[in-house]
Amino acid sequence: MLNRLFGKSKQETNALSTLDKLNETLEMLEKKEKVLLKKAAAEVERAKEFTRAKNKRAAIQCLKRKRLYEQQIEQLGNFQLRIHDQMILLEGAKATTETVDALRTGAAAMKAMQKATNIDDVDKTMDEINEQTENMKQIQEALSTPIGASADFDEDELEAELEELEGAELEEELLKPATTAPAAPVQVPAGPQRNRPTPKPTAEDDELAALQAEMAL
Template structure:
């Protein structure tokens, strides 16, 4: 059985295939396991390096054994690094495929819903409906124009005849005014008296002059 078969628990031809969500979860768990293995190997490599340095001059054989173990741990660590890269790539590809699947599924639902919405629609019926709406709008506009048009209610008169009648009335009024003016001119005015108006008595005139002179002298002396 392959490594991926062991990881996903596969191997049985008749087994049900894992869903994308299940596969992604399995890959994440595997990544976590390998990451822990990385930490373990890095610590072991560090310990073996310390052991080799410690026994480098005192116990050459022990130092060499420590370096051999260190090399094995480094090889395992490199393999795990490669495996992690492969798993990460596979997980990302699976996540993208799952996203695309969900998007396509939702688009399919939307397409079916749109098809159901248009199922009872016919383009010819839509055109007929729009034409009918336009026609009714035109009828409504014509009705509005007729309603707003002034109506005489049967009082259909000749405008020229009305103007002639108005001119006759104006002429009649003008003639009447002229007759009134002429009648006023025939009334005799009062005659101008032929005799002169009586003048003031000479004595009274002299007294008034004396009073004026007295007032003038009083003003001059002040």
């Protein structure tokens, strides 16, 4: 893995340095082209001067040098085109390499994830979970099982005793006397009520009161 990373870094460094070198060469060719263009233009001006001076031979020599400069300019143009093509190819190759390397890295990560979680591991994990669940159920059942004195009780006897209690309660309910309905309240007719005079005590009443007092003593 480290070798791959170092190799990748070295390839990128080489690609970048190559692109820088091509750019420098392209700038140098462009500068030379500008110089040759100026020289060719200067030869044209000199040829015009010799033509005005009726020096045909010198004028032709100037035009010959101009043609040589133009040939060099054309050659430099071809060189620049080649360098442009090389830069385009190199940049495309660099992008392709980066893309392939990124895909390779993704595939390696996916493979590592699949290796970490393969089907055997998943099955093993599920078996462990099921085993732990079954153990927990057994533990809960063991804890809920009665022990000691409560374990000796007979469930059938307890149910029979409960049925007897329910029967006795029902019989007691049936033997209870029926309660009488409360008497309906007497409706008093509305209207003004007259105060009745309190009856005066008679002689018999006085004797009865005296007799009750003696009995109390």
